[in-house]
Amino acid sequence: MAQTKPSTRERLLDIAEAGVLAKGFGATSIEEIISExxxxxxxxxxxxxxxxxxxxxxxxxxxxxxxxxxxDIFGRARELHGDPLHSFLIGLKLLSEMMADLPNGHPGxxxxxxxxxxxxxxxxxxxxxxxAVLIWRARFLKMLxxxxxxxxxxDDVDLRSLADMIxxxxxxxxxxxxxxxxxxxxxxxxxLLRSYVRLLFEPVQTQVAPAN
Amino acid sequence: MAQTKPSTRERLLDIAEAGVLAKGFGATSIEEIISExxxxxxxxxxxxxxxxxxxxxxxxxxxxxxxxxxxDIFGRARELHGDPLHSFLIGLKLLSEMMADLPNGHPGxxxxxxxxxxxxxxxxxxxxxxxAVLIWRARFLKMLxxxxxxxxxxDDVDLRSLADMIxxxxxxxxxxxxxxxxxxxxxxxxxLLRSYVRLLFEPVQTQVAPAN
DNA sequence: ATCCTACTGCACCAGAAGTGCAGTTTTGCC
DNA sequence: GGCAAAACTGCACTTCTGGTGCAGTAGGAT
Numbered sequence: 001m002a003q004t005k006p007s008t009r010e011r012l013l014d015i016a017e018a019g020v021l022a023k024g025f026g027a028t029s030i031e032e033i034i035s036e037x038x039x040x041x042x043x044x045x046x047x048x049x050x051x052x053x054x055x056x057x058x059x060x061x062x063x064x065x066x067x068x069x070x071x072d073i074f075g076r077a078r079e080l081h082g083d084p085l086h087s088f089l090i091g092l093k094l095l096s097e098m099m100a101d102l103p104n105g106h107p108g109x110x111x112x113x114x115x116x117x118x119x120x121x122x123x124x125x126x127x128x129x130x131x132a133v134l135i136w137r138a139r140f141l142k143m144l145x146x147x148x149x150x151x152x153x154x155d156d157v158d159l160r161s162l163a164d165m166i167x168x169x170x171x172x173x174x175x176x177x178x179x180x181x182x183x184x185x186x187x188x189x190x191x192l193l194r195s196y197v198r199l200l201f202e203p204v205q206t207q208v209a210p211a212n
Numbered sequence: 213m214a215q216t217k218p219s220t221r222e223r224l225l226d227i228a229e230a231g232v233l234a235k236g237f238g239a240t241s242i243e244e245i246i247s248e249x250x251x252x253x254x255x256x257x258x259x260x261x262x263x264x265x266x267x268x269x270x271x272x273x274x275x276x277x278x279x280x281x282x283x284d285i286f287g288r289a290r291e292l293h294g295d296p297l298h299s300f301l302i303g304l305k306l307l308s309e310m311m312a313d314l315p316n317g318h319p320g321x322x323x324x325x326x327x328x329x330x331x332x333x334x335x336x337x338x339x340x341x342x343x344a345v346l347i348w349r350a351r352f353l354k355m356l357x358x359x360x361x362x363x364x365x366x367d368d369v370d371l372r373s374l375a376d377m378i379x380x381x382x383x384x385x386x387x388x389x390x391x392x393x394x395x396x397x398x399x400x401x402x403x404l405l406r407s408y409v410r411l412l413f414e415p416v417q418t419q420v421a422p423a424n
Numbered sequence: 425a426t427c428c429t430a431c432t433g434c435a436c437c438a439g440a441a442g443t444g445c446a447g448t449t450t451t452g453c454c
Numbered sequence: 455g456g457c458a459a460a461a462c463t464g465c466a467c468t469t470c471t472g473g474t475g476c477a478g479t480a481g482g483a484t
Contacts, residue, residue, distance in 0.1 A: 024328055026238030029440060040463050115391040116236055116325045133391045155407045161400040164388060168401050172384025176376060179327040179345045188373040189380050195367045196408040252432050
């Protein structure tokens with residue numbers, strides 16, 4: 001089970017991911033994946049029992065990458081500022097900047113692709129997808145609780161909903177950016193979310209200062 | 213060209229829409245649509261030249277319905293309160309309540325389904341999809357400009373981005389609600405958006421009063 | 425009576441997901 | 455170097471789906 005051979009399997013996943021994010025899971029045929037990878041059909045089925053297992057592997061890899069990315073961004077933000085609120089605001093800024101710097105815009109979120117599902121996947125894959133969102137929720141909720149402990153929120157908001165708002169903004173931003181072909185929408189929306197968090201938690205007097 | 217016969221064509225669209233929203237466009241086969249409609253395959257192709265034309269008709273009808281729904285909600289909100297800010301806040305509340313009242317949650321947005329495209333549609337359909345988002349933007353921007361004329365925003369936000377934020381919240385909320393199977397997420401996110409709009413535009417002294 | 429709309433029925437094609445099996449190359453290990 | 459397992463190739467075959475083509479028909483409007 002321990003992967004020592006990354007090459008072919010990883011290449012299949014790379015090709016599949018690009019296809020799925022550009023065209024959707026159903027529109028990405030095994031035929032085209034293997035032709036691009038220069039492998040036979042049975043070579044493909046050696047690595048993945050069926051298309052559903054490809055979906056599972058694709059999603060798992062994607063989620064691991066996203067987790068690492070969020071760890072990195074909010075970890076760096078925390079290093080830049082010890083205060084929970086300010087490090088969170090810095091994290092959102094960094095995230096927004098990272099999204100703005102993607103040359104062709106965000107390629108798309110596999111979680112959303114899988115949610116708007118296409119051929120329905122099996123329970124495994126759907127559960128993986130569901131858990132991904134719940135993990136994001138837990139991550140951001142933890143950060144918000146830390147913030148709320150120091151800065152009482154100005155409006156009576158549910159922190160759990162607010163935690164979801166980060167994922168919500170990203171998912172919505174990706175859809176809108178892709179739909180109209182304006183990649184910057186996602187980055188802008190993250191800055192609006194940041195503005196909301198500031199208005200909610202930042203003490204009033206500080207707000208008169210320029211916005212960064 | 214003037215439709216006098218709604219029955220079969222509309223029924224095909226109903227069945228197709230339900231399928232597409234539940235499983236995605238590619239996973240909804242013509243075969244299953246016609247079997248549910250009790251019609252022959254050629255009967256289907258009599259109404260739609262190919263699957264792409266079905267997509268176009270589906271999207272067009274969906275957009276018309278959404279337009280009417282938004283007209284209705286924000287029209288009613290305006291009747292309930294003449295002030296642009298308060299009628300907008302009422303509109304968001306009404307929208308949130310409507311989403312909360314959907315028995316099985318929002319069935320999904322065709323614009324998002326089509327964006328995360330699945331088999332790529334032709335230029336026509338993609339343009340229709342793009343314009344839909346731009347029309348939503350224009351609608352909300354108009355309302356926000358009216359608000360900003362009376363209430364200077366507390367943070368230096370771009371009204372165009374803020375206009376997109378409504379669509380963004382809905383699209384993201386639908387994805388999250390569907391992904392985790394918690395329909396109320398969409399309604400909650402709309403209330404958070406409402407909270408942000410309040411914090412942005414509502415004069416400070418009013419804020420101390422209880423929310424809502 | 426006949427034309428148009430709205431279909432049915434049948435035959436057929438290509439592409440995609442898979443299955444099955446036999447055989448071959450590559451590799452890692454002793 | 456030898457051997458087994460891993461990582462494939464090639465071919466044949468099945469089913470489902472999208473789509474085409476053509477011939478025919480029931481029922482209402484002119």
